[in-house]
Amino acid sequence: MEAYFSFIPPTDLQERLSKEFPAIRFSYRKGIHIEENDLKTSEILVTYGEDVTKEIIYAAKSLKWIMVVSAGLEKMPLALIGEKGILVTNAKGIHKIPMAEYTIGMLLQYEKNLAQFYENAKNATWDRRMKMGELNGKEITILGAGAIGSEIARLSKAFGMKTVGINTSGNEVEYFDHMHKLDELKAVLPTADYIVSILPSTNDTKNLLNNEHFQLMKSSAVFMNIGRGDLFEDHVLLKALEEGQIEHAILDVFHEEPLPVNHPYWKMENVTMTPHTSSVTKNYLPKSFEIFSHNLHTYIKRETDFINLIDVNRGY
Numbered sequence: 001m002e003a004y005f006s007f008i009p010p011t012d013l014q015e016r017l018s019k020e021f022p023a024i025r026f027s028y029r030k031g032i033h034i035e036e037n038d039l040k041t042s043e044i045l046v047t048y049g050e051d052v053t054k055e056i057i058y059a060a061k062s063l064k065w066i067m068v069v070s071a072g073l074e075k076m077p078l079a080l081i082g083e084k085g086i087l088v089t090n091a092k093g094i095h096k097i098p099m100a101e102y103t104i105g106m107l108l109q110y111e112k113n114l115a116q117f118y119e120n121a122k123n124a125t126w127d128r129r130m131k132m133g134e135l136n137g138k139e140i141t142i143l144g145a146g147a148i149g150s151e152i153a154r155l156s157k158a159f160g161m162k163t164v165g166i167n168t169s170g171n172e173v174e175y176f177d178h179m180h181k182l183d184e185l186k187a188v189l190p191t192a193d194y195i196v197s198i199l200p201s202t203n204d205t206k207n208l209l210n211n212e213h214f215q216l217m218k219s220s221a222v223f224m225n226i227g228r229g230d231l232f233e234d235h236v237l238l239k240a241l242e243e244g245q246i247e248h249a250i251l252d253v254f255h256e257e258p259l260p261v262n263h264p265y266w267k268m269e270n271v272t273m274t275p276h277t278s279s280v281t282k283n284y285l286p287k288s289f290e291i292f293s294h295n296l297h298t299y300i301k302r303e304t305d306f307i308n309l310i311d312v313n314r315g316y
Helices: 011-020 037-041 054-059 078-083 096-111 114-122 147-158 182-191 211-216 234-242 284-300
Strands: 002-005 025-028 044-047 065-068 087-090 139-143 162-167 178-181 194-197 222-225 248-251 271-273
Touching (some): 011 025, 011 284, 044 284, 065 284, 096 114, 096 248, 139 147, 178 182, 211 234
Parallel strands (some): 044 065, 139 162, 139 194
């Protein structure tokens, strides 16, 4: 059996796989090379997902399983993958700790005005008149109440916040005071102090937020997007920020990445940006490989207890 990696993991992870699965031949490449025989003969493709195209699926004649060591699948040709009956799993869940810590960290930075204090320190400016707020007593509405959303809610409760969750079912989820269905979103926006989206990119979520949603938010609200950049059109958020419909936006994902140097966001004082790094951690690949190892044992034994088995028709 052969497994083709479209990236080169650290040596210790390679050695761990070779020791645990001596009967499997692992090929490590920087990118996917359609002309390579290894791709054509491998049953397993391990990838970050963004490099998988229709041409690659057609070229990988023996492919039966794709392990995506990230959570995003929106750039993959899922319809074709489904037609060919190829199994897909991903690394959903490993992001919950770094992304939850990012969320709380950014909200603390905003409330405590840390960016301005940093600038003052660089300029030797002593100013004790700086305004600072608290997380305690605030209401946080989280769009997407899965593993990441639940961890954000857990940390939010530790800071004394009221937690409101949005998912497709509206069913109860631990650490949330209240849960609502996605189609009830407009009803909960007017009371939220912080709105955090970690929604994936699906047919139901693309351009989900429009002008009306931002008009419903408090003028003091902070909106954060750490899910996917296609949740709204840029002009919608720009209008909300320019007209004071919300106070601030914290963005880690964008329609176009890298964000163009001439984009208005760069010069807006009420926008805080990071370059799609909310999930970054040195523990990322080791945790992904734990899921891959479990699933590889399952695959070899022809069992069914895969972690994060994807429904290619739904996209998650």
